[in-house]
Amino acid sequence: MIRKLISRVFGGKKAAANHHEPAVIPVSGHGITRDRISSGSRRVCETLQAKGFKAFVVGGAVRDLLIGAEPKDFDVATDATPEEVRAAFRRSRIIGRRFQIVHVMMGQETLEVTTFRGELGADTKKDEHGRVLHDNVFGSQAEDAARRDFTANALYYDPTTEAVIDYHHGVGDLKAKTLRMIGEPRARYREDPVRMLRAVRLAAKLGLIIDPEASKPIREMAGLLENVPAARLFDEMLKLLTSGHSVKCLTQLREAGLHHGLLPLLDVILEQPMGEKFVMLALANTDERIRRGKGTSPGFLFATLLWHEVLAHWEKIKAGGEAKIPALYQAMDTVLDVQGEKLAITRRIAGDIKDIWALQPRFEQRAGKRPYALLEQPRFRAGYDFLVLRAQAGEIDMEMADWWTRFQNVDGDKRAEMLLPEAAGDKKKRRRRKKKPANGDVDRGGDE
Numbered sequence: 001m002i003r004k005l006i007s008r009v010f011g012g013k014k015a016a017a018n019h020h021e022p023a024v025i026p027v028s029g030h031g032i033t034r035d036r037i038s039s040g041s042r043r044v045c046e047t048l049q050a051k052g053f054k055a056f057v058v059g060g061a062v063r064d065l066l067i068g069a070e071p072k073d074f075d076v077a078t079d080a081t082p083e084e085v086r087a088a089f090r091r092s093r094i095i096g097r098r099f100q101i102v103h104v105m106m107g108q109e110t111l112e113v114t115t116f117r118g119e120l121g122a123d124t125k126k127d128e129h130g131r132v133l134h135d136n137v138f139g140s141q142a143e144d145a146a147r148r149d150f151t152a153n154a155l156y157y158d159p160t161t162e163a164v165i166d167y168h169h170g171v172g173d174l175k176a177k178t179l180r181m182i183g184e185p186r187a188r189y190r191e192d193p194v195r196m197l198r199a200v201r202l203a204a205k206l207g208l209i210i211d212p213e214a215s216k217p218i219r220e221m222a223g224l225l226e227n228v229p230a231a232r233l234f235d236e237m238l239k240l241l242t243s244g245h246s247v248k249c250l251t252q253l254r255e256a257g258l259h260h261g262l263l264p265l266l267d268v269i270l271e272q273p274m275g276e277k278f279v280m281l282a283l284a285n286t287d288e289r290i291r292r293g294k295g296t297s298p299g300f301l302f303a304t305l306l307w308h309e310v311l312a313h314w315e316k317i318k319a320g321g322e323a324k325i326p327a328l329y330q331a332m333d334t335v336l337d338v339q340g341e342k343l344a345i346t347r348r349i350a351g352d353i354k355d356i357w358a359l360q361p362r363f364e365q366r367a368g369k370r371p372y373a374l375l376e377q378p379r380f381r382a383g384y385d386f387l388v389l390r391a392q393a394g395e396i397d398m399e400m401a402d403w404w405t406r407f408q409n410v411d412g413d414k415r416a417e418m419l420l421p422e423a424a425g426d427k428k429k430r431r432r433r434k435k436k437p438a439n440g441d442v443d444r445g446g447d448e
Helices: 002-018 039-050 060-066 082-088 141-147 170-175 185-191 194-206 218-227 230-241 246-256 266-270 273-291 298-319 324-340 347-364 370-375 380-392 398-409 412-418
Strands: 023-025 055-058 075-078 092-095 101-106 109-115 155-158 163-166
Touching (some): 060 170, 082 092, 194 218, 194 246, 273 298, 370 398
Antiparallel strands (some): 055 155, 101 109, 155 163
């Protein structure tokens, strides 16, 4: 606690020498009125300000409101320490190791409250590549602005005065449709290589052009992503795929040279004409769902990205003499094991992916009782949507997808009429029922 206090006192003097005064833009200059931010974020800011602290809505929410988009969430930045924030709100908890933040619950809303971060010191813990490992140094608002990645994210909105505080010309960059890095890009990418992925995602999502100074080093520094924890990489990849602009993101990832090694098999998939068509159809479908406000499934997304590698392994294993279904399960495990080296796909999501893949051969069975049983499967809808994508990509005959579309939408009698005749080898031998003994007879089981 003493160390943090010293850092804040002397850090403030250093900030005064190194940072210029911010632009304070009134509501007439930006148009964001307090009723456009969430009630929870207003209450958090007002509560902290009433206790004598500074508190602002910060980052992505301010950026999105300035460009006319609807923010997904509202984060708050303050000069109160995590312990002081925790003490101000009954329903709150401190989380995080690399940098502590506080989750404050306001009704159904969970607000992320961060303390202003200070400048990195000579004793900041980093790995051998320069990535920051531990960062619980607090500082002034000016230092916090300098620590943020892009100028468009270093904007602070005061719900009390309705003013936007802009330290790095972020409002001007947004108007110029430019995504510009704060500080020297190479140094910032070493501190946190995930910023390279974030640059691509934000540029695609917001329709911005990455500043040449920030885009130039990305290709040569892409290898730094090898040192990012798998869980962080997975979270960032999921944000990218569910941004509503995943097709554009994927295209820009490839142009920036970031797809190689990010998803270990994605570069292979994109070099296969059939695989690329399938992936692009799946992502376009996901983007459309997000734009229409519908939900998306991480399991479905990753199942589409990796399916053609499963197909390739499946064929090899079957060629080696393994039976069809056991070969499929071996292929699924192989692909997910390789993927797990880079992305920390959770056990639940991996289970969803496998369920979708495992259902695909079952759609080929359109005789007897098996189609009825398939309809009852919990993952039937996801498996069916996956089947339709395969047909649209030309991987399988569209007739099969059309058959399943009709089969699930007609009544019982018409379903029965649709069933295909069973092949001779598919009919199961019926077990002979044991004949019951006649009335009065006793089956003694051979005791007589």
